[in-house]
Structure formats: C-alpha cells, structure tokens
Amino acid sequence: MSVELPSSVEVVNVGLGLLADAVRAQGRPVVQVDWRIPAGGDPHTVAMLRRLFGPRAAEVDAANAEVVRRLDEGVPMLVGVEPASSALPGLGERTVLHCGPPIAWEEMCDPLRRSVRAAVVVEGWADTPAEAGTLLERGEVRLEPANHHCVVVPMATAIGPSSPLQVVDNTVGSTRAFSPINQGPGEAPWFGMDSPAAIARLRMVRDVAGPVLAAVVRSAGPIDLAALAGQGVQMGDDVHVRVQATTNLLIRQLLPHIAAVEGPCRVETARFLAQNHLFFLNLAMAAARSLTEWASQVQGASVVTSMARNGTTFGIRLAGRDEWFVDAAPPIGHALYHSGYGPEVGAPDIGDSAVLELVGLGGAAAAGSPSVAAFLGGTMADALAATEAMDRICAGRSSRIRLPFSGMRGTPLGVDVRRVVELGITPHITTGILHSSAGSGQVGAGVAEAPLGPFRAALAALDEDG
Amino acid sequence: MSVELPSSVEVVNVGLGLLADAVRAQGRPVVQVDWRIPAGGDPHTVAMLRRLFGPRAAEVDAANAEVVRRLDEGVPMLVGVEPASSALPGLGERTVLHCGPPIAWEEMCDPLRRSVRAAVVVEGWADTPAEAGTLLERGEVRLEPANHHCVVVPMATAIGPSSPLQVVDNTVGSTRAFSPINQGPGEAPWFGMDSPAAIARLRMVRDVAGPVLAAVVRSAGPIDLAALAGQGVQMGDDVHVRVQATTNLLIRQLLPHIAAVEGPCRVETARFLAQNHLFFLNLAMAAARSLTEWASQVQGASVVTSMARNGTTFGIRLAGRDEWFVDAAPPIGHALYHSGYGPEVGAPDIGDSAVLELVGLGGAAAAGSPSVAAFLGGTMADALAATEAMDRICAGRSSRIRLPFSGMRGTPLGVDVRRVVELGITPHITTGILHSSAGSGQVGAGVAEAPLGPFRAALAALDEDG
Numbered sequence: 052m053s054v055e056l057p058s059s060v061e062v063v064n065v066g067l068g069l070l071a072d073a074v075r076a077q078g079r080p081v082v083q084v085d086w087r088i089p090a091g092g093d094p095h096t097v098a099m100l101r102r103l104f105g106p107r108a109a110e111v112d113a114a115n116a117e118v119v120r121r122l123d124e125g126v127p128m129l130v131g132v133e134p135a136s137s138a139l140p141g142l143g144e145r146t147v148l149h150c151g152p153p154i155a156w157e158e159m160c161d162p163l164r165r166s167v168r169a170a171v172v173v174e175g176w177a178d179t180p181a182e183a184g185t186l187l188e189r190g191e192v193r194l195e196p197a198n199h200h201c202v203v204v205p206m207a208t209a210i211g212p213s214s215p216l217q218v219v220d221n222t223v224g225s226t227r228a229f230s231p232i233n234q235g236p237g238e239a240p241w242f243g244m245d246s247p248a249a250i251a252r253l254r255m256v257r258d259v260a261g262p263v264l265a266a267v268v269r270s271a272g273p274i275d276l277a278a279l280a281g282q283g284v285q286m287g288d289d290v291h292v293r294v295q296a297t298t299n300l301l302i303r304q305l306l307p308h309i310a311a312v313e314g315p316c317r318v319e320t321a322r323f324l325a326q327n328h329l330f331f332l333n334l335a336m337a338a339a340r341s342l343t344e345w346a347s348q349v350q351g352a353s354v355v356t357s358m359a360r361n362g363t364t365f366g367i368r369l370a371g372r373d374e375w376f377v378d379a380a381p382p383i384g385h386a387l388y389h390s391g392y393g394p395e396v397g398a399p400d401i402g403d404s405a406v407l408e409l410v411g412l413g414g415a416a417a418a419g420s421p422s423v424a425a426f427l428g429g430t431m432a433d434a435l436a437a438t439e440a441m442d443r444i445c446a447g448r449s450s451r452i453r454l455p456f457s458g459m460r461g462t463p464l465g466v467d468v469r470r471v472v473e474l475g476i477t478p479h480i481t482t483g484i485l486h487s488s489a490g491s492g493q494v495g496a497g498v499a500e501a502p503l504g505p506f507r508a509a510l511a512a513l514d515e516d517g
Numbered sequence: 518m519s520v521e522l523p524s525s526v527e528v529v530n531v532g533l534g535l536l537a538d539a540v541r542a543q544g545r546p547v548v549q550v551d552w553r554i555p556a557g558g559d560p561h562t563v564a565m566l567r568r569l570f571g572p573r574a575a576e577v578d579a580a581n582a583e584v585v586r587r588l589d590e591g592v593p594m595l596v597g598v599e600p601a602s603s604a605l606p607g608l609g610e611r612t613v614l615h616c617g618p619p620i621a622w623e624e625m626c627d628p629l630r631r632s633v634r635a636a637v638v639v640e641g642w643a644d645t646p647a648e649a650g651t652l653l654e655r656g657e658v659r660l661e662p663a664n665h666h667c668v669v670v671p672m673a674t675a676i677g678p679s680s681p682l683q684v685v686d687n688t689v690g691s692t693r694a695f696s697p698i699n700q701g702p703g704e705a706p707w708f709g710m711d712s713p714a715a716i717a718r719l720r721m722v723r724d725v726a727g728p729v730l731a732a733v734v735r736s737a738g739p740i741d742l743a744a745l746a747g748q749g750v751q752m753g754d755d756v757h758v759r760v761q762a763t764t765n766l767l768i769r770q771l772l773p774h775i776a777a778v779e780g781p782c783r784v785e786t787a788r789f790l791a792q793n794h795l796f797f798l799n800l801a802m803a804a805a806r807s808l809t810e811w812a813s814q815v816q817g818a819s820v821v822t823s824m825a826r827n828g829t830t831f832g833i834r835l836a837g838r839d840e841w842f843v844d845a846a847p848p849i850g851h852a853l854y855h856s857g858y859g860p861e862v863g864a865p866d867i868g869d870s871a872v873l874e875l876v877g878l879g880g881a882a883a884a885g886s887p888s889v890a891a892f893l894g895g896t897m898a899d900a901l902a903a904t905e906a907m908d909r910i911c912a913g914r915s916s917r918i919r920l921p922f923s924g925m926r927g928t929p930l931g932v933d934v935r936r937v938v939e940l941g942i943t944p945h946i947t948t949g950i951l952h953s954s955a956g957s958g959q960v961g962a963g964v965a966e967a968p969l970g971p972f973r974a975a976l977a978a979l980d981e982d983g
Contacts, residue, residue: 285887286752286762287921296752299765302772303791309776310787321776325769421751421921431922455753455887456897456922 089473096472096507099514103353103469107517111469114352118370119447119465121346122410125221127228127338128273132265136212138229139200145176148197149209150402151361152375156187156194160362162243162398162485166207167194169240173253174211180245198359201344202229203336203403206483206493207362208241215261217268219276219337224345230337232256232264235327242492243398243485255323263312263320270308274301276338279331281451284416284462290335291404291413292481292496293422298331336403339410346370346465353513354446355466358409358478358501362401362485367505369468369513376505376512383484385427386497398487400499405480408441411449411462414479414498415441419454423481426497431456437479437498438462444470444478468506468513477501555939562938562973565980569819569935573983577935580818584836585913585931587812588876591687593694593804594739598731602678604695605666611642614663615675616868617827618841622653622660626828628709628864628951632673633660635706639719640677646711664825667810668695669802669869672949672959673828674707681727683734685742685803690811696803698722698730701793708958709864709951721789729778729786736774740767742804745797747917750882750928756801757870757879758947758962759888764797802869805876812836812931819979820912821932824875824944824967828867828951833971835934835979842971842978849950851893852963864953866965871946874907877915877928880945880964881907885920889947892963897922903945903964904928910936910944934972934979943967 090096103111135142142148147170149163159167164184171183171192186192197204204210208231216229234241234256238248268274280290283297290297302324309321324330347356350371357368357375366377380399388397407413417423418431418438427433435457442448445463452462466478477500484495556562569577601608608614613636615629625633630650637649637658652658663670670676674697682695700707700722704714734740746756749763756763768790775787790796813822816837823834823841832843846865854863873879883889884897884904893899901923908914911929918928932944943966950961 296762296765299762299769303765303768303794306768306772306775306791307784307788309772310784318773318776322773325772328769424921430924455890458896 087475091475096510099510100469100473102514102517103510110351111353114349114370115354115446115465115467117349118346118352118354118356121224121349122342122464123447123450125224125226125342125345127219127221127276127341129217129268129276129334130220130273131218132215132232132261132268133218134212135202135210135214135216135229138216138218139202141200142212143193144212145191146193146195147171147209147211148195148200148202148204149361150197150204150207151359152364152366152377153196154194154361154363156190158363160398160401161488161490162207162401163209163362165243165245165490166240167209169245169250169253170209170211170214172245172250173257174213196359198357198403200229201227201340203340203406204231204241205233205332205336205404206241206402207243207485208234208402213257215257215265217334217337219334219341220273221341221345224341226341226344228337228340228344230333230340232260233327233330233333235323236329238492242483244490244492246490255319259316260320260323263309263316266312267305267308270311271305274304276334277451280335280338280412281453283331284412284419284452285455287420287422289413289416289420289423289481291332291407292426292483293420294331294335295328297335298328301331301334332404335412336406339406339412342410343406351516353467353469353510355409355468355509358405358466359403360400360405362398365400365502365505367509369509372512374512376508378502378504381499381502383482383495383497383499386484386495387426388484388495389493392486392494396486396489396494398485400480400482401485402482404482405478405501408478408480409466411452411464413481414438415445415462415464416452416454417479417481418457423498426481440476440479443474444476468509471506472503472510475503477503477506553941557941562976565976566935566939568980568983569976576817577819580815580836581820581912581931581933583815584812584818584820584822587690587815588808588930589913589916591690591692591808591811593685593687593742593807595683595734595742595800596686596739597684598681598698598727598734599684600678601668601676601680601682601695604682604684605668608666608678609659610678611657612659612661613637613675613677614661614666614668614670615827616663616670616673617825618830618832618843619662620660620827620829622656624829626864626867627954627956628673628867629675629828631709631711631956632706633675635711635716635719636675636677636680638716639723640679662825664823664869666695667693667806669806669872670697670707671699671798671802671870672707672868673709673951674700674868679723681723681731683800683803685800685807686739687807687811690807692807692810694803694806694810696799696806698726699793699796699799701789702795704958708949710956710958712956721785725782726786726789729775729782732778733771733774736777737771740770742800743917746801746804746878747919749797750878750885750918751921753886753888755879755882755886755889755947757798757873758892758949759886760797760801761794763801764794767797767800798870801878802872805872805878808876809872817982819933819935819976821875821934821975824871824932825869826866826871828864831866831968831971833975835975838978840978842974844968844970847965847968849948849961849963849965852950852961853892854950854961855959858952858960862952862955862960864951866946866948867951868948870948871944871967874944874946875932877918877930879947880904881911881928881930882918882920883945883947884923889964892947906942906945909940910942934975937972938969938976941969943969943972
C-alpha cells in the first residue's frame with residue numbers, strides 16, 4: 052500500500068475566527084468553519100441536546116420529517132369569505148380575537164388596545180373608542196387569541212364576530228384556517244389606529260369589500276394560494292413584508308369576476324384593491340396556518356408550529372402540544388423608518404404573520420427579495436445571509452417555494468428548536484413597525500430576531516416527555 | 518527609491534483561451550482576458566474603426582452621449598387609445614402596416630402573410646383570407662412598415678386603419694409613438710394565424726377591448742410606462758418575452774377604472790386582460806419607440822435607433838439617418854419549443870419588439886429574469902452573460918432600469934455599431950418563435966442573435982459621412 056503525500060496544504064479553521072484572519076493576512080487560503088460551543092456551553096441545555104440529538108434523535112427526526120412533509124405538501128385553497136360569527140362555530144358573543152399569545156386587556160400595548168377598541172365600535176357595542184375602552188376595562192368583552200380559532204391576524208389586527216373572514220382549506224390535510232381581509236395601507240386599525248377614518252375603513256372592509264369578495268371567490272372558485280406564493284417569490288416577494296407581486300397575480304386572476312359584480316360596491320372595492328399592495332398578506336397567512344394546523348397534529352416533533360406576537364409577548368407552540376412558550380416581544384432590529392420616525396417610537400414586534408416564517412416564506416425567502424434586502428443592509432448578500440441563518444435552524448426545505456437567484460434552492464422550512472438552541476440562532480421575521488403610543492400607525496418596517504427563551508423552554512418540555 | 522518584489526506571480530492571459538486552460542490545468546490561478554483581433558482583422562473595417570474610434574471619436578462620442586441621454590431621460594406616458602385612421606394623419610386608405618423593414622407581399626414569410634390577410638378581412642376589404650390574398654397579389658392593398666409611422670408592432674402583427682392604437686407621448690422630448698393593443702396568447706393573427714378564431718380575436722380587440730381601454734385610459738390619466746417597466750425588471754421581467762409582473766402592476770392600477778366602465782364590454786375586456794400576461798409588451802414597445810424617435814433626431818451618432826424584423830429581413834437604422842441596413846432575418850438560436858415542435862418548423866426572427874433591446878430592456882435586462890434564463894441554458898449565469906454581452910456593445914447604462922441581483926447596476930443602453938463591429942458581438946434579442954408554414958401560431962420562445970452585416974453597413978455609411 053502506498054500513501055500519496057498532498058501536493059499542497061490548506062488551512063481549515065474551526066471556531067474562533069481570529070486564527071483564520073491571521074492565516075488570511077499572510078495571503079494563504081483558509082476555510083473558516085463557524086463553530087461555537089453549543090447552547091453557550093450551559094451544562095443543563097447541552098445535556099438536553101445530547102438526549103434529543105442522541106438516543107431520541109431517530110424518533111424526533113421521524114416526527115420532524117412528517118411535520119416538514121405536511122408543511123410542504125398541504126394544498127391551501129381559498130374557498131370562501133364569510134362573517135366570523137358563521138365561520139367560527141366556537142366563537143362566543145361579545146368576543147374580540149386578537150393577534151399573538153393569550154393576553155389580558157391590562158397587558159396589551161397601545162396599538163393593540165386601539166385596534167380592539169375600533170373593533171368594539173364597529174361591532175356596535177360602544178359608540179366611541181373611549182366607551183369601548185370602558186367596556187374593556189370592566190371585562191365586558193371577551194378577548195381570545197385568534198390563533199385558538201385557527202384564525203391568523205397581521206400586526207395589531209383585532210376582529211369581532213361581524214368581521215368577514217377568508218376561508219382557506221388545506222385540501223390534502225383536511226384542515227381549515229382563516230384570516231380577515233387585509234385592511235390596506237394608511238389609516239387603518241391593524242396599524243394600531245382608532246381614529247374616525249380608521250374605524251370607517253373597518254366598516255368599509257366589512258360592509259363593502261366583504262360581500263364583493265365573497266361573491267368574487269364564489270365565482271372564481273377555489274384559488275391555489277401556495278401556487279401563487281411560489282410565483283410571487285420568483286418575482287421578488289418574500290410574501291411577508293413584500294407581497295406586491297403575489298397580490299397582483301391574484302388581482303389579475305380575479306379581474307373578470309370583480310368586473311362581473313353588479314352594484315356600486317364593485318367600484319369601491321376595486322379602488323380599495325388597487326390601493327392595497329398588501330392584500331395577499333392575510334391570504335398567505337391563512338394558507339400557512341392551514342398547513343401548521345395539519346403539521347401540529349404530529350406528536351413528538353421538535354418543530355415549531357405556532358409563532359406569534361401581541362406587541363407585549365412573543366410566543367411559540369410545538370407540534371403536538373397546546374401550551375405557549377412566551378417571552379417579551381423583541382424590538383425590530385434591522386429597520387427602515389418612515390421620515391421623521393426612529394427606533395425610540397417603534398412598538399415591539401406584533402402580529403400573527405410570523406406563521407409565514409414557519410412555512411418557508413418571509414425571512415426564509417429573504418434571499419429572493421430586493422425589497423427585504425433594503426431593510427437588512429441594502430445588498431442581496433445581507434438578504435441571502437438571513438435565508439442561510441434560517442436554513443441552519445430548519446429541518447427541511449420547501450419543494451415549491453424556490454429561490455431563482457440561489458440556484459432554485461427551496462426555502463428553509465420547519466424551525467427545529469434543537470437547532471435554534473444549539474446554535475443560538477432564532478428565526479428572522481420580516482415585519483412592519485407601529486408607533487408605540489401615538490396611534491399614528493405604521494412608522495417603518497424591518498426584521499425582528501425572535502427571543503431565544505421560548506425555544507429553550509420548548510426544548511425542555513420536549514426533553515421532559517422522553 | 519526601493520522596488521518591492523512581488524510575493525507571488527499570477528498569470529494574466531490575453532487572447533486565445535487555450536493557454537489559460539493549460540495554466541488552470543496545473544492548478545494555478547489565471548485571469549483570462551477575452552481579446553480577439555478587432556473586426557476579424559479585415560483591413561478595410563479596421564481602417565474605418567481607426568477613424569471612428571480615433572480622429573472622429575470625440576464628435577461621435579458626443580453625439581452618442583446625447584442619444585443615450587434621450588433614451589434614458591425621455592418620459593413615455595400612455596395618453597390615449599384611438600383608431601389608426603385618426604391617430605396617424607399620414608395613413609392612406611387601404612393601407613396595412615406591418616412589422617420590420619420595408620418588404621413586398623411577394624417576399625413576406627407565411628406567418629406575416631396570414632396576419633396581413635386577417636387584417637384585410639377585419640377591415641372589410643375581403644370576406645375571406647383567400648379573397649384577401651387575391652387583393653394583395655394584385656397590389657390592391659398598400660403595405661408600409663409600421664415603423665415609418667412611429668408605430669411598433671410585435672411578432673407578425675399587421676394592422677389596418679380601423680385598428681385601435683395605444684398613444685404614447687414622450688413628454689420630455691415631445692415625440693409620439695404608437696402600438697396596437699396586444700392580441701393575447703393562443704389563436705391570434707400576431708402569431709401568424711388567419712383562422713376564423715384568430716380573425717374573431719382581432720375583431721374583439723377592435724370592437725370590445727379598444728373602446729373599453731380608450732375609456733379606461735381617459736379615466737386613469739397619463740400612465741408612466743418607464744416607471745412601470747423599471748418596477749417590472751425588479752420583479753423578474755426582462756420586459757420583452759417576460760412582461761407578467763409589469764402587466765400585473767398596470768392591471769392593478771387600472772382596476773378601478775375598468776370596474777367603472779358601464780355595459781357588457783367591461784366583463785369581456787376584463788376576461789381578455791386576465792388571460793393576457795403579455796398585455797404590457799406592446800405598451801413597452803411604444804414607450805421605447807417614443808424614446809428612439811427622440812434619439813433618432815441626433816446627427817452623427819454611431820448608435821442604433823431602429824432594429825426590426827419582418828420574418829424575411831432584419832434591419833437597423835442609425836440615429837440621424839433614414840435608410841435601413843438589412844440582412845436576412847436570423848434563426849432563433851437559444852430556444853425552448855412547445856411540445857411537439859422544434860427548430861425545423863421555426864420561422865426566422867420577426868417583429869418590431871427588438872426596439873426594446875435598444876432602450877435597456879429585453880436581452881439587456883436578461884440578468885434580472887429567471888424566465889429568460891430558462892431560454893438561455895437554465896441558469897442565471899447564462900442570463901447574466903447575455904446582459905454582459907450587451908454591456909460590451911452599448912454606449913451607456915440606464916439610470917432607471919436596474920438589476921437588483923447585479924448590485925442595482927443599470928441595464929446597457931444605446932447599441933454602438935463601432936463596438937458591435939469591433940467585437941463581432943451583436944444584440945441578443947429575446948423573442949417568441951412562430952410556425953414557418955402551418956399557420957399554427959407560436960411554437961416556442963428564445964433568444965436570437967442579430968446578423969452582423971447591417972451593423973457593418975451602418976458603420977461604413979457613418980464612416981463615409983466623415
């Protein structure tokens with residue numbers, strides 16, 4: 052047996068980057084492997100990871116594979132638009148559904164309170180936001196997380212029983228999820244506003260756009276939302292903060308059905324849709340929720356199937372479990388603010404839209420979106436880094452959401468709490484930013500990094516089950 | 518003075534790639550500079566280039582800079598839709614306008630003949646395509662290039678006086694250009710079809726879509742077409758073979774104005790637009806033509822301001838000159854064919870849409886378009902190579918058509934015949950492919966390379982003026 056000597060020696064450096072820098076400074080090629088001590092070296096956490104990546108790995112990996120399959124293979128179809136009161140049999144009277152994990156009125160942030168008050172006024176339970184506030188303080192309105200009804204609502208959205216809901220059926224997994232109609236840009240309650248114009252917008256969405264869209268969806272038949280999202284990503288959407296291309300694809304598909312509606316509501320709804328480049332956001336969220344609902348039926352997985360914020364807390368749920376693991380809602384780190392605003396007036400991260408980051412959209416699809424790159428530092432390399440960070444903490448990749456400028460690679464899918472805790476990398480969530488107190492609506496957009504605590508708590512709960 | 522010796526020696530190879538390959542095979546880094554003998558070493562051509570890049574360079578460069586400025590700074594606005602007979606005062610009776618350089622009926626290819634016959638039937642000058650053919654053979658219909666009326670028509674489009682034209686004003690340069698309404702995919706005369714369904718489509722465009730779009734544009738006001746095209750390129754359009762994103766942006770903008778049209782034509786037009794992902798193509802062409810018309814008023818430049826094909830000949834015109842420099846229309850080299858078809862039935866390159874390649878769109882914007890990449894070999898590197906080839910033969914770069922995945926670089930603009938002839942690189946034109954004889958319409962799409970002859974002839978004409 053002969054041994055060949057290598058013709059050249061190269062350096063691979065694992066861990067601390069300083070050594071690699073030193074080699075590079077001498078003009079020699081070096082491969083840097085970004086390795087850090089798992090879980091910051093905390094012995095208890097390392098022990099948990101050793102069990103869940105060790106003896107229990109096969110069991111957890113098998114469950115995760117099924118979760119990833121469901122997130123990837125469910126087929127969410129928009130099948131109708133109907134009031135929450137009829138769409139949700141379990142919805143009590145005088146109930147308002149809100150974004151994020153469970154929260155009491157007293158704990159709610161200013162933007163969410165304004166949105167809840169606007170919903171109470173539109174339901175006719177109070178005449179003014181101030182009266183609505185009194186009712187809420189007295190506990191005379193029931194507050195429930197929308198997520199507990201398989202409803203997902205973006206930003207500070209709050210909805211009452213008369214609110215029209217978009218109905219999305221996952222025709223493979225037989226799960227159903229809902230979202231309200233997106234309220235559009237500008238002066239609207241979902242941006243934490245309860246001004247007369249914002250309340251009027253909510254009424255218009257219910258009384259004008261709702262019935263027209265119900266007729267349009269009846270006529271246009273079931274609409275394949277994942278197919279639209281996949282095309283949108285090919286056209287620069289992350290399908291979270293940027294949904295312009297996907298919205299436009301849908302609008303052109305709906306055009307003849309809108310044109311066929313009789314009566315004056317047709318033109319008003321058309322004007323609303325023309326001004327709403329965010330229209331698809333809520334549909335993407337309901338589609339994602341129909342997938343996570345199916346995935347959440349799998350037991351023993353380490354993949355997150357709920358991720359939501361209410362402006363006060365950030366929470367996740369694991370597949371197969373009901374409890375929320377929560378922590379304080381994070382600030383939005385990488386952000387572009389509207390002129391005259393800055394981080395000092397930005398409310399913490401809010402809304403159920405982070406469900407998109409669980410199914411390969413939003414931050415997971417950042418690498419394909421020049422618009423998201425603008426929030427992240429301005430170059431596509433920054434956006435690519437966000438997607439790659441998600442890739443490191445995900446259990447799989449999408450077969451239908453693909454990145455054309457990254458060799459048609461599928462976006463990362465199925466956030467695995469084991470990887471999150473091991474690497475100390477949490478999901479990057481692309482999102483809007485609301486004013487924290489003035490009721491003046493959206494002040495910017497950016498990317499929030501989820502807090503690590505809930506992922507560590509979820510990991511511990513999974514470990515205890517073993 | 519001290520001289521530092523280099524610490525390592527690298528290889529730069531200029532010219533023949535074999536040497537670079539040999540160095541690379543030994544595992545050493547090498548930079549290959551792709552240099553070839555200018556103009557293939559032809560002494561006459563080299564002498565022309567020496568004059569136009571030498572003593573006359575300052576004069577030609579100054580003229581080119583003004584041409585590039587006009588292509589880049591003109592502001593094309595869609596201002597109306599009206600019949601050709603009223604839009605074009607110089608249009609005679611019994612005249613059909615066709616794509617490409619001037620051509621007699623006898624020389625026309627099969628797809629263009631079919632399209633001209635369909636137009637003659639729709640004008641009511643004949644009852645059937647066969648009768649129309651008889652009229653045309655007898656010379657009883659006048660045939661003129663659309664370009665001579667500042668009209669641009671895609672593929673095999675032919676139009677008579679009753680055809681509605683989209684009117685585009687360049688509000689900075691005070692030039693006006695026109696294009697017919699895109700006839701949509703499938704069975705339509707612009708794909709070289711004269712079947713009853715194709716003729717019915719042409720009638721519908723004139724009698725239904727034309728009046729509705731005239732009302733819509735009146736209501737929606739002047740529409741900034743360059744702004745839309747710029748956004749479309751950010752969303753993966755090359756704005757030639759792929760205009761889906763730009764079409765959708767426009768459709769959402771027009772939506773309330775379409776919804777406000779009274780009468781049954783509204784729904785039929787909405788259905789037509791919903792099925793026509795190519796709708797913006799003709800608008801982009803008219804916008805480009807309004808820019809090249811302004812640019813063509815500059816004297817002494819070496820930049821091309823017309824580039825068009827009629828399926829038999831390919832022709833260009835230089836800024837400041839009326840004459841066409843023509844050669845045989847090229848085949849479409851890099852192509853994807855519809856199932857059941859191949860190059861043996863593909864007609865040569867046809868249509869006025871190559872005007873887009875003169876203003877930074879089409880092949881010039883290939884690097885931003887995953888769809889175009891599919892025609893060019895399948896990877897974004899192939900698409901990037903197409904844009905870089907255009908960059909080498911262009912006099913400037915667009916300040917408003919930018920490539921987000923190439924560091925927001927402006928697309929190349931202003932094809933310079935000096936560079937084309939020196940490098941032997943001709944424009945890459947993204948285009949559809951028609952059946953050469955069967956009247957069965959589009960059989961594929963791909964990228965054509967323009968023939969070199971017309972560029973050399975244009976160079977000679979410019980040289981003779983000196």
